[in-house]
Amino acid sequence: xxxxxxxxxLDFIKNYKDKRDYAPSLEEIKKHLRLSSVxxxxxxxxxxxxxxxxxxxxxxxxxxxxxxxxxxxxxxxxGTIAAGLPIEAIEDKxxxxxxxxxxxxxxxxxxxxxxxxxMLDENINDGDIVIVKSxxxxxxxxxxxxxxxxxxxxxxxxxxxxxYARLEPANPQFKPIIVxxxxxxxxxxxxxxxxxxxxxxxxxxxxxNINQKEQSxxxxxxxxxxxxxxxxxxxxxxxxxxxxxxxxxxxIIADPPYNLSxxxxxxxxxxxxxxxxxxxxxxxxxxxxxxxxxxxxxxTASWISEAKRxxxxxxxxxxxxxxxxxxxxxTILQLLSIEIINEIIWYKRNSFPNLSGRRLxxxxxxLLWAHAGNKKRSYYFNYKFSKNFSDPTDxxxxxxxxMRTIWDIPNNKNPEELKFGRHPTQKPLRVCTRxxxxxxxxEDIILSPFAGAGSECVAAKSLGRHYIGFEIENxxxxxxxxxxxxxxxxxxxxx
Numbered sequence: 134x135x136x137x138x139x140x141x142x143l144d145f146i147k148n149y150k151d152k153r154d155y156a157p158s159l160e161e162i163k164k165h166l167r168l169s170s171v172x173x174x175x176x177x178x179x180x181x182x183x184x185x186x187x188x189x190x191x192x193x194x195x196x197x198x199x200x201x202x203x204x205x206x207x208x209x210x211x212g213t214i215a216a217g218l219p220i221e222a223i224e225d226k227x228x229x230x231x232x233x234x235x236x237x238x239x240x241x242x243x244x245x246x247x248x249x250x251x252m253l254d255e256n257i258n259d260g261d262i263v264i265v266k267s268x269x270x271x272x273x274x275x276x277x278x279x280x281x282x283x284x285x286x287x288x289x290x291x292x293x294x295x296x297y298a299r300l301e302p303a304n305p306q307f308k309p310i311i312v313x314x315x316x317x318x319x320x321x322x323x324x325x326x327x328x329x330x331x332x333x334x335x336x337x338x339x340x341x342n343i344n345q346k347e348q349s350x351x352x353x354x355x356x357x358x359x360x361x362x363x364x365x366x367x368x369x370x371x372x373x374x375x376x377x378x379x380x381x382x383x384x385i386i387a388d389p390p391y392n393l394s395x396x397x398x399x400x401x402x403x404x405x406x407x408x409x410x411x412x413x414x415x416x417x418x419x420x421x422x423x424x425x426x427x428x429x430x431x432x433t434a435s436w437i438s439e440a441k442r443x444x445x446x447x448x449x450x451x452x453x454x455x456x457x458x459x460x461x462x463x464t465i466l467q468l469l470s471i472e473i474i475n476e477i478i479w480y481k482r483n484s485f486p487n488l489s490g491r492r493l494x495x496x497x498x499x500l501l502w503a504h505a506g507n508k509k510r511s512y513y514f515n516y517k518f519s520k521n522f523s524d525p526t527d528x529x530x531x532x533x534x535x536m537r538t539i540w541d542i543p544n545n546k547n548p549e550e551l552k553f554g555r556h557p558t559q560k561p562l563r564v565c566t567r568x569x570x571x572x573x574x575x576e577d578i579i580l581s582p583f584a585g586a587g588s589e590c591v592a593a594k595s596l597g598r599h600y601i602g603f604e605i606e607n608x609x610x611x612x613x614x615x616x617x618x619x620x621x622x623x624x625x626x627x628x
Contacts, residue, residue, distance in 0.1 A: 139181055142181065143181055145165055146181075159174040159178065162178070171597075180328050206231060208236075210228065210243075210245065211245055213246045214286055215248055229327070231325075240268065242267065242324070243267060247262070251304045251306075256326065261326055263276075264325040265278050265323055265324065266324045273291065274292065275322050275323075277323065279298075279320065286320065289302060289309075297311055297313060297314060298311070299311050300312070305445075363617075367607065371439055374442075374580075377580075379443060380444070380445045381443055382601075383448045383574075384568075384579045385444060385448070385580045385582065386580075386581055387452045389436065389452065389458070389582070390424075393455070430465075433462060434465045434469075437462070441469055443580070444505050446505060447512060451572065452500065452501045453500055472503060472504055476501055477499070479499070480541045481497060482496065482543060483543045514572060515574075518571060542563050543561070546559065546562070552619075554586065561588070562588055565592035566596060577598050579598050580602075581602040584609070584613055586613050587602060590602045590617060595622065596622075
């Protein structure tokens, strides 16, 4: 089932490809159909992919194939189901046509319209249509249509707990429904979701926000949550995080002080000729990076505690570090019951050599990937991206092989990253964009508690995410703002 706008997008892509043998970019789709933003164009393209009308090769530019002849199957829409408190499903005697490949087997399938917001974190919104395979059983964690006490029907994830069934919402604002298992009848398992995108007042609000973001430096505020978006905010990160609502952030990328500004100053003259190494280098000696150990421990515990509070149950955090501070962060994460998902070794093959000759050459940094610690482990992870990803500069990652916990990424930055100035501990965009792609979705909110020159925020904006950055130094805020002003949404280049 296509909306009028989706049909226009599909026709434009088909005609464009017939003439040129490659698909249009999102920017071209936006301009041709006079859409208000590239993000809206991406939404329609994604909906067409989800519905089976488009197929995309994730690793090739402009690689969209149009399925011109879809075999459609009519299935009944039996009524409305609650994604909230249970309500009765009523037979409306309406049909919907869907591509045959969407049906997982020859078993009976039916559709239901969704009412409510308890399944938002599973990307099931009010007004969507769920396709359900009729069956009387389900595995733990599956999304089911459940009949409660022979009178009320609801859409939830099901878990068996001894003699009870727990019908779990996917929205922290709703409580689970717990009933004796014998009082629950599973009507079917959700096999697909048909997104009913409507250019409603809410969507117009979102698109207006996107346009404001692209055209000005003023902050955007999400309705209800009162979060300042797409802005670097001056001030202490702990105090600023305290102003954020609980469970409001999808992804945190933290590059905190390593507390290593101690000892003697070291520097490298870029005029010296050393094979494999080039550019000026100075040891970081900054006042904000030099604390007594007890103060640093308290500081780290405070900001990580706030990070846990603002993180959504489906969110996660990535923390940069080295041997100077990773052990402290690891300990605090465990004390706060924050589960560490992975420890990633960022191998820097072009690391600065050890000048004193008294120790091994430090050639890596550490990334701790963690989530809030809920038992369901519902954090977002783009496994498909992690497997398909390849980069000729990373000699350890092989396309179509699982991504491992050692990343071979040179530490050098391209000229565009340093065009407006630099931060002494600035991270390359190649690291930041990889994290954003792995652990967030389009339109997610990404927090950079220690923004510096804004690399994490630039990565977020370039991939169609919202961002919030906190930074205490005006010099670096100005650099970050100039970088962000010159950053464009780059996902169109992936089509």
